[in-house]
Amino acid sequence: MKRLTLEIESNLSNVSLAAVAINAICAYAGLNQDKANQVELSLVEAMTNSIRHAYHGEPDHRVIVTITLDKEHLHFDLYDTGAPMHVEQVDRLVRGHGIVESENLDLASIAEHGRGLGIIHRTMDEIVYSREGSQNHLKLTRYLAPNR
Amino acid sequence: MQFEESTIKNALVVRVHESRIVADVAPQFKEGLIAYVTSGNKNIVLDLSEVTFIDSSGLGALIGSLKAVGKDGQLVLCSARDAVVNMLKLTRMDKVFHIFGTPEEAASALS
Numbered sequence: 001m002k003r004l005t006l007e008i009e010s011n012l013s014n015v016s017l018a019a020v021a022i023n024a025i026c027a028y029a030g031l032n033q034d035k036a037n038q039v040e041l042s043l044v045e046a047m048t049n050s051i052r053h054a055y056h057g058e059p060d061h062r063v064i065v066t067i068t069l070d071k072e073h074l075h076f077d078l079y080d081t082g083a084p085m086h087v088e089q090v091d092r093l094v095r096g097h098g099i100v101e102s103e104n105l106d107l108a109s110i111a112e113h114g115r116g117l118g119i120i121h122r123t124m125d126e127i128v129y130s131r132e133g134s135q136n137h138l139k140l141t142r143y144l145a146p147n148r
Numbered sequence: 149m150q151f152e153e154s155t156i157k158n159a160l161v162v163r164v165h166e167s168r169i170v171a172d173v174a175p176q177f178k179e180g181l182i183a184y185v186t187s188g189n190k191n192i193v194l195d196l197s198e199v200t201f202i203d204s205s206g207l208g209a210l211i212g213s214l215k216a217v218g219k220d221g222q223l224v225l226c227s228a229r230d231a232v233v234n235m236l237k238l239t240r241m242d243k244v245f246h247i248f249g250t251p252e253e254a255a256s257a258l259s
Contacts, residue, residue, distance in 0.1 A: 012172035019170075019201075037201070037231045038238070044203045048171045105243055107215060112208040115239055119204055122238060 002069045010051045010061035010080075018065060019044045022076075025067055029074050030144055038123040039074070039142050045116035046078050046138055054082025054136055072145050078138040084131045093117040094127050149176040153184075156193070156255035160184060161226075163195040163251075169206030178209035181223075182216045190221035193254040197227035202235050214245070222246075226254040 026036035126141035150165035248254035
């Protein structure tokens with residue numbers, strides 16, 4: 001098992017630094033480029049949510065991502081100490097409730113926001129959210145085998 | 149956020165000089181695109197050849213720009229890389245945006 005912890009301050013401009021590192025780690029773990037991009041996208045959405053929604057965009061807070069690689073999994077444990085996720089958001093993220101599978105293609109009805117949780121739900125194999133004291137803990141797992 | 153403009157046929161081709169369209173730059177991205185619309189451009193081709201990554205905030209800016217164009221104009225995409233195309237497919241927005249291989253193909257389709 002190998003482990004690395006990344007920490008960024010809660011400024012959206014820091015997310016890309018962590019994201020490109022995560023993409024490289026996905027490639028190191030054996031994921032092909034398309035799947036590495038998917039995982040990077042999920043982690044970008046998750047870190048952005050922490051900054052925007054848990055910390056309400058306030059600077060000077062920490063977002064921590066611990067990456068654990070074993071033979072069959074790539075685990076990402078995200079921690080922040082911001083506001084907890086709402087129950088409806090957890091349902092959307094973990095169980096996919098409320099994700100529109102086939103949006104009406106009428107442009108006027110297409111939302112500009114609100115796709116982040118659905119993207120994470122569709123691209124990660126396991127999603128667990130927990131509130132641990134004053135901390136949010138989001139555990140995202142991507143399987144590595146058999147078809148990486 | 150930097151853009152480079154050129155004209156092909158009767159289309160304005162806007163090349164995006166940014167590799168990542170994500171949350172911290174999405175507002176400027178949308179603002180820049182809408183400025184082209186409000187200054188009277190009806191046929192806009194967005195050249196995404198330099199964009200290697202887009203997140204849901206960037207996608208939202210694209211959708212907002214497409215809405216700003218309205219029914220009297222067109223905004224289409226070209227030269228999108230795999231990561232961008234796959235993001236559009238993942239969110240089913242590949243059904244909403246027209247994506248062409250080159251700026252010339254896109255401009256021809258708008259003529």
